[in-house]
Amino acid sequence: MSGRSVLPYFWILLFFSVVACNRQETPKPRGYYRISFPPKNYVSLNRPLPYNFLIPIYAVVTPDIYNLAEKEWITIEVPANNAQIHISYKKINGDLSRLIEESRGMVYDHVQKASAINQQIFVNREKKIYGTLYTLKGNAASQMQFYLTDSVKNFLRGALYIKEIPNYDSLRPVISFLSVDVIKMIETAEWRENHGR
Secondary structure, eight states: OOHHHHHHHHHHHHHHHHHHHHOOOOOOOOOOOOOOOOOOOEEEOOOSSSEEOEEETTOEEEEOTTOTTOTTOEEEEEGGGTEEEEEEEEEOSSOHHHHHHHHHHHHHTTTTTEEEEEEEEEEETTTTEEEEEEEEEESOSEEEEEEEEOSSSEEEEEEEEESSOOOHHHHHHHHHHHHHHHHHHHHHOEEOSOSOO
């Protein structure tokens, strides 16, 4: 083989080598595990408590283990998503504004990690339910908090926690799934004057 017949092969090989070396890989977006969710179905909380609402069938209700003295405080656990909704209840003794401000303060304790805090007002005059839902964006420990009151006797507070390292991007599907349940609780809430005491 003469040097002249090898020359075209050399240039072709050089061309493909240069093209291959200059080819840049497109960075792939960070992936997260696919999460499957059960269908939405609800049942009544139906406990001897001064309040009631619908909860998802995949939830488990337990006493609040951190406040066992408070018999009307509960934890609604969603084991499949490692999530909890902490519910606390207080009778209003002329201190409604203090209870609202305490609840609001607990939301804004997360302001360091939250990139945004949105508020949504809920009013159901027929059931005497008035309240505010706070939705927190970003890597806050609690993604949703709310309070409900009849402005006279009852004050209920709830907070959603997912027991994972706060990473809003990876937890967003779970937060979206559970936010529907929190809103369902708020929309179906009612006061029970005779609750088995």
